[in-house]
Amino acid sequence: MLYNKITEEILEQFRNIAGIENVLIEHDLLEKYAHDETEDLHYYPEAVVKPANSEQVSLLLKLCNEHFIPVTPRGGGTGLSGAALPVHGGLLISMEKFNKIIDIDERNLQATVEPGVITEVFMNAVADKNLLYPVDPSSKGTCFIGGNIAHGSGGPRVVKYGTIREYVLNLEVVLPTGEIIWTGANTLKYASGYNLTQLMIGSEGTLGIITKIVVKLISRPLHNILLLGSFPTNEDACKAVSAIFRAGVTPSALEFMERRGVEWVIEFDHLQFDLKDGVEAFLIIEVDGTNMDTLFAEAEIINQVLEENGCTDVLFADSSAQKEELWKIRRTMAVSVKSNSVYKEEDTVVPRAELPALMHGIKQIGKSYGFQSVCYGHAGDGNLHINIIKGSMSDEDWNTKLKSGIQEIFELTVKLGGTLSGEHGIGLVQREFMSLKYSEIHLNLMRGIKEVFDPKGILNPGKITPDVN
Amino acid sequence: MLYNKITEEILEQFRNIAGIENVLIEHDLLEKYAHDETEDLHYYPEAVVKPANSEQVSLLLKLCNEHFIPVTPRGGGTGLSGAALPVHGGLLISMEKFNKIIDIDERNLQATVEPGVITEVFMNAVADKNLLYPVDPSSKGTCFIGGNIAHGSGGPRVVKYGTIREYVLNLEVVLPTGEIIWTGANTLKYASGYNLTQLMIGSEGTLGIITKIVVKLISRPLHNILLLGSFPTNEDACKAVSAIFRAGVTPSALEFMERRGVEWVIEFDHLQFDLKDGVEAFLIIEVDGTNMDTLFAEAEIINQVLEENGCTDVLFADSSAQKEELWKIRRTMAVSVKSNSVYKEEDTVVPRAELPALMHGIKQIGKSYGFQSVCYGHAGDGNLHINIIKGSMSDEDWNTKLKSGIQEIFELTVKLGGTLSGEHGIGLVQREFMSLKYSEIHLNLMRGIKEVFDPKGILNPGKITPDVN
Numbered sequence: 001m002l003y004n005k006i007t008e009e010i011l012e013q014f015r016n017i018a019g020i021e022n023v024l025i026e027h028d029l030l031e032k033y034a035h036d037e038t039e040d041l042h043y044y045p046e047a048v049v050k051p052a053n054s055e056q057v058s059l060l061l062k063l064c065n066e067h068f069i070p071v072t073p074r075g076g077g078t079g080l081s082g083a084a085l086p087v088h089g090g091l092l093i094s095m096e097k098f099n100k101i102i103d104i105d106e107r108n109l110q111a112t113v114e115p116g117v118i119t120e121v122f123m124n125a126v127a128d129k130n131l132l133y134p135v136d137p138s139s140k141g142t143c144f145i146g147g148n149i150a151h152g153s154g155g156p157r158v159v160k161y162g163t164i165r166e167y168v169l170n171l172e173v174v175l176p177t178g179e180i181i182w183t184g185a186n187t188l189k190y191a192s193g194y195n196l197t198q199l200m201i202g203s204e205g206t207l208g209i210i211t212k213i214v215v216k217l218i219s220r221p222l223h224n225i226l227l228l229g230s231f232p233t234n235e236d237a238c239k240a241v242s243a244i245f246r247a248g249v250t251p252s253a254l255e256f257m258e259r260r261g262v263e264w265v266i267e268f269d270h271l272q273f274d275l276k277d278g279v280e281a282f283l284i285i286e287v288d289g290t291n292m293d294t295l296f297a298e299a300e301i302i303n304q305v306l307e308e309n310g311c312t313d314v315l316f317a318d319s320s321a322q323k324e325e326l327w328k329i330r331r332t333m334a335v336s337v338k339s340n341s342v343y344k345e346e347d348t349v350v351p352r353a354e355l356p357a358l359m360h361g362i363k364q365i366g367k368s369y370g371f372q373s374v375c376y377g378h379a380g381d382g383n384l385h386i387n388i389i390k391g392s393m394s395d396e397d398w399n400t401k402l403k404s405g406i407q408e409i410f411e412l413t414v415k416l417g418g419t420l421s422g423e424h425g426i427g428l429v430q431r432e433f434m435s436l437k438y439s440e441i442h443l444n445l446m447r448g449i450k451e452v453f454d455p456k457g458i459l460n461p462g463k464i465t466p467d468v469n
Numbered sequence: 470m471l472y473n474k475i476t477e478e479i480l481e482q483f484r485n486i487a488g489i490e491n492v493l494i495e496h497d498l499l500e501k502y503a504h505d506e507t508e509d510l511h512y513y514p515e516a517v518v519k520p521a522n523s524e525q526v527s528l529l530l531k532l533c534n535e536h537f538i539p540v541t542p543r544g545g546g547t548g549l550s551g552a553a554l555p556v557h558g559g560l561l562i563s564m565e566k567f568n569k570i571i572d573i574d575e576r577n578l579q580a581t582v583e584p585g586v587i588t589e590v591f592m593n594a595v596a597d598k599n600l601l602y603p604v605d606p607s608s609k610g611t612c613f614i615g616g617n618i619a620h621g622s623g624g625p626r627v628v629k630y631g632t633i634r635e636y637v638l639n640l641e642v643v644l645p646t647g648e649i650i651w652t653g654a655n656t657l658k659y660a661s662g663y664n665l666t667q668l669m670i671g672s673e674g675t676l677g678i679i680t681k682i683v684v685k686l687i688s689r690p691l692h693n694i695l696l697l698g699s700f701p702t703n704e705d706a707c708k709a710v711s712a713i714f715r716a717g718v719t720p721s722a723l724e725f726m727e728r729r730g731v732e733w734v735i736e737f738d739h740l741q742f743d744l745k746d747g748v749e750a751f752l753i754i755e756v757d758g759t760n761m762d763t764l765f766a767e768a769e770i771i772n773q774v775l776e777e778n779g780c781t782d783v784l785f786a787d788s789s790a791q792k793e794e795l796w797k798i799r800r801t802m803a804v805s806v807k808s809n810s811v812y813k814e815e816d817t818v819v820p821r822a823e824l825p826a827l828m829h830g831i832k833q834i835g836k837s838y839g840f841q842s843v844c845y846g847h848a849g850d851g852n853l854h855i856n857i858i859k860g861s862m863s864d865e866d867w868n869t870k871l872k873s874g875i876q877e878i879f880e881l882t883v884k885l886g887g888t889l890s891g892e893h894g895i896g897l898v899q900r901e902f903m904s905l906k907y908s909e910i911h912l913n914l915m916r917g918i919k920e921v922f923d924p925k926g927i928l929n930p931g932k933i934t935p936d937v938n
Contacts, residue, residue: 448921
């Protein structure tokens with residue numbers, strides 16, 4: 001589809017709506033908005049506008065809808081699927097001024113926040129009131145809560161506390177045509193027609209722009225125990241994962257890391273960490289709760305399961321500092337791997353017990369295509385981040401053969417009952433693979449839903465469904 | 470819209486598809502399918518077909534779509550919003566033959582079941598393997614798991630274990646046009662485009678017919694403690710509810726019951742129960758887990774909160790038998806209230822701490838219209854079932870004035886941040902009130918989604934959205 005360009009006249013209207021200081025058009029100011037954290041992709045918008053409230057977003061969308069100008073909403077810019085990239089140019093709406101925590105309602109254990117609040121800032125604000133908002137992606141220090149919702153983001157605690165879908169109660173959304181709606185109610189249960197709140201979650205800014213958020217909060221667990229298990233092979237570690245749940249324990253985190261990833265973190269961050277020979281993989285396992293006796297009992301069960309599953313060493317973190325150090329290894333892994341090589345990241349998810357088969361398959365596929373990979377992720381959820389490393393692969397092979405390799409990985413994922421993305425989204429970079437998992441009938445339902453919300457197709461075009469602008 | 474009638478020729482095709490013994494047309498055989506548990510409503514289908522597999526459902530829907538014949542899917546017939554009533558006649562598809570538990574996957578803690586499995590049968594089957602499927606509506610002994618999903622059903626344990634949305638991973642669905650899709654993947658996380666699984670949940674059989682279900686299972690808690698708190702007023706009991714959560718405890722059930730409801734259960738069920746003077750309301754509170762010390766500590770915190778909130782008596786159930794007796798009171802309440810008077814049930818839900826205001830308002834509205842009410846429900850979720858009792862209200866007032874009273878209750882609910890239904894759905898009987906909560910823009914999105922899935926409008930017409938057949 002051929003969209004219209006932003007004219008000088010429309011720019012003037014942007015300035016009238018949001019204020020002259022909140023409209024950017026200079027190339028060097030646009031640079032920041034031309035990429036997210038998805039590999040090395042750059043797409044420049046024609047203009048960036050930073051609105052301050054829902055009404056301004058509404059006016060911007062009405063205007064762009066009328067003039068057939070593409071609009072890309074952007075949160076913290078930490079996305080890994082390119083969903084915030086303005087592939088068709090046009091207007092980029094940055095939500096950075098929506099940074100207020102409107103209300104933390106301690107009576108109802110709910111909070112109302114704007115989408116541009118940094119996730120960790122919000123988590124700390126509720127923690128100050130002894131409450132927990134448990135959805136903490138690795139990028140929590142820079143990502144926005146609105147972007148988390150738009151992408152169905154996860155993080156390590158989903159395994160115990162449930163997905164972001166369980167915490168988002170209600171959303172104020174500006175539709176592509178400019179109307180403002182609340183998608184649901186501020187209630188823990190909802191059986192009042194098609195659930196538009198749930199439909200917005202994970203829709204990657206293609207159905208509307210989130211402008212206010214009501215989330216559920218829960219009590220903060222007082223204590224936790226953190227373990228690090230070392231394994232001679234990846235597959236041993238992966239096998240231990242489902243054994244832990246089967247033993248009746250639900251950890252508050254269960255993270256997998258390959259040795260290579262840990263090595264690169266040590267190098268990148270100049271960490272002191274005793275990496276023993278013969279160890280190929282690690283599990284970080286946390287249990288949390290209110291009663292230390294319960295936690296000790298759970299940790300003992302985990303310890304036993306680990307031993308039965310080939311674990312050669314179990315480290316119990318004995319201080320907050322040591323816990324923080326172990327978490328730092330896990331959280332720094334993405335950036336240290338990425339600083340080390342040209343890479344391509346995939347976010348596969350399978351039923352938990354299929355992880356050993358997935359891991360085995362990935363390495364086999366790598367061998368046949370000549371690429372290496374570093375894997376880590378939320379093993380408790382069956383969610384594995386695969387970083388395909390260019391390493392010694394030739395530029396030509398990387399540019400021509402890699403896609404077939406990725407396709408094989410996705411085919412394996414689907415065969416194992418899984419799907420393309422667990423928490424990063426489809427965005428720009430995975431849409432070409434959607435038909436590996438979804439039939440045309442299925443994709444047409446998605447296209448139909450898109451058209452209901454966005455009849456002219458102006459909002460975040462070029463994302464999720466293939467063959468739609 | 471004027472649908473076509475089922476001709477003798479089409480009936481013959483139904484028989485070819487599903488077998489002659491699975492097609493019913495005799496009036497007395499249709500009676501069972503002409504009502505659910507929604508007050509005293511009866512709508513006869515022209516024919517009932519009991520298909521045995523997805524392919525038969527697909528052929529039936531293709532045929533009816535082609536001939537513009539309305540189709541109403543039906544589960545266990547325990548619905549409380551009339552969503553399974555064939556208001557336009559036509560074909561009723563009974564899912565009763567879809568009664569197989571296909572697989573309980575202990576490696577992945579998942580199960581695959583057919584939609585016609587009785588919820589309690591499924592719960593018991595997974596309990597035999599020491600696993601828990603925690604979504605247990607009061608009707609669990611007769612309702613179908615497919616109906617639960619179609620309605621976003623809840624039950625007492627949502628308060629701790631989360632809604633049914635957290636447990637349904639993937640659905641096989643036959644679309645109104647006959648195509649068969651799986652809505653998602655068998656994974657705990659999912660960020661791969663619009664979430665059609667979540668869209669199907671609570672869509673009340675208007676977007677497709679569920680034919681297979683994959684759910685998440687969790688470890689079964691080993692122990693529980695059950696308390697019954699007695700209160701001098703409804704509002705005291707309601708106030709205690711949010712205080713319990715604020716004290717840092719998340720009970721596995723937190724149920725409210727009005728005295729009148731308990732009286733009627735005692736009468737209906739000939740129960741031995743010492744109902745003390747001056748007690749107007751009760752809370753049933755359960756905590757569960759793996760460690761008895763933790764549970765005792767939690768029970769002690771609850772006990773203290775109850776005392777601080779006007780509770781006059783706390784009973785600790787001291788045996789399984791006594792626990793079962795208390796649960797029986799709560800579970801029998803619906804049927805005993807309904808056997809006592811002409812009634813109308815509403816399923817309001819508000820933010821938890823607004824329950825006292827809701828309760829106060831309901832009684833005030835009752836006074837001004839001359840009706841009484843018996844309330845009970847999942848107070849921990851802010852979900853209150855209101856049974857409006859005809860009592861001494863004249864037939865004329867009941868038939869003419871009641872609607873305004875209900876409208877006032879819903880207006881109050883919405884004003885308190887709530888919505889029309891927490892777990893019973895909109896179905897036939899609440900659709901006229903939808904515009905109290907939702908704007909035309911919002912309702913048009915719902916209508917648009919319906920049209921994407923069901924362009925000819927043949928599947929379960931007359932439900933959810935007003936002004937759509």
